[in-house]
Amino acid sequence: MTAIERVFSGVQPTGNLHLGNYLGAIVNFVKLQDSYNCIYCVVDLHAITTWQDPAELTRNIREVTAAFIACGIDPKTHIVFNQSQVAEHAELAWVFNCVARLGWLNRMTQFKEKAGKDRENASVGLYAYPNLMAADILVYRATHVPVGEDQKQHLELSRDIAQKFNNDFADSIKAHTLDPVFFPLPEPLITGPATRVMSLRDGTKKMSKSDPSDYSRINLNDDAEAIAQKVRKAKTDPEPLPSEEKGLEHRPEADNLVGIYAALSGRTKADLLSEFGGGQFSNFKNGLVDLAVEKLGPIGAEMKKLAADPAYVDSVLIDGSDRARVIAAETMSAVKDIVGFIHKK
Ligand code: TYM
Secondary structure, rough: OOOOEEEEEOOOOOOOHHHHHHHHHHHHHHHOOOOOOEEEEEOHHHHHHOOHHHHHHHHHHHHHHHHHHHHHHOOOOEEEEEHHHHHHHHHHHHHHOOOOHHHHHHHOHHHHHOOOOOOOOOOOOOOHHHHHHHHHHHHHOOOEEEOHHHHHHHHHHHHHHHHHHHHHHHHHHHHHHOOOOOOOOOOOEEOOOOOOOOOOOOOOEOOOOOOOOHHHOOOOOOOOHHHHHHHHHOOOOOOOOOOOOHHOOOHHHHHHHHHHHHHHHOHHHHHHHHHHHOOHHHHHHHHHHHHHHHHHHHHHHHHHHHHHHEEEHHHHHHHHHHHHHHHHHHHHHHHHHHHHHOOOO
């Protein structure tokens, strides 16, 4: 096996896909299709690290799949599937549980945030979650991983795990494969003007599925009315917009809205401020409403259509899983040789 350039990324089916997921991740997933072989995964095994109602989980898996397709991911040329259908993810994650060190996981800020004060009551899965994420990527020996800023630390851990595996098993890797380095060190792709989209209610907090206020985020399936209301109600400050980017410093809400506008329009922040600088927020917000409705409206409509055809969505996931499994099984077979397990070849 030789390493080819391959993109892998995942999104959790935990409800309410929002503008942060779209601009921070999915827009880049779509772009990368032109230059890479891409694998996009609905990470249902990750979702159950916190409680999910089973019927809702099923709906959410289909909804994320529909969002991928509606945003422009082509499941025929590339691979779209749900994680639990390819058992090799969990299998490699176990090997990585034995490679990663407790000290590494103890540094993960997302676990600390998600577990909160009641850490004793968090699931073991939530703690080991970054090892599964490393397995997702490395079971395909993926080289590039498009994500939002909040996943950077997990990506660094994936690189550490790949490197430790390559080092620990260096002799066995040489004996069993033609590659001197078995796992590539996956490179994070954190690009675009909206790698960290903030809450519309508080510019210092990340836009998130779990925020209790629906006004904090724009959901991918919000209708025009909801988008308009949320943008108009978005928190701002009393100053007019600045004419230059430097004027956005220490103004998190203004900076966030300009960043969203820039990302949706493909224009730079500087260019937008030369148009809107000095003016009132209401004018800028009207422009943002029109733009957001223009960009997200067709996605929401396509998602609705796909929601009415679950059999088609499921067939995409089954076909994608069948193709993913072929690649994953090849890696896992080599991993078994390298670690020293006996298995049927
Ligand atoms: P998840 O499901 O929380 O988010 C999916 C993607 O959306 C990005 N994102 C954001 N980007 C900008 N601003 C925001 N406010 C924002 N909120 C979310 C995330 O960075 C992510 O790219 N652990 C991952 C899923 C995962 C994965 C993987 C990703 C599992 N295995 C392997 C890459 C490779 C997660 O929980 O993402």
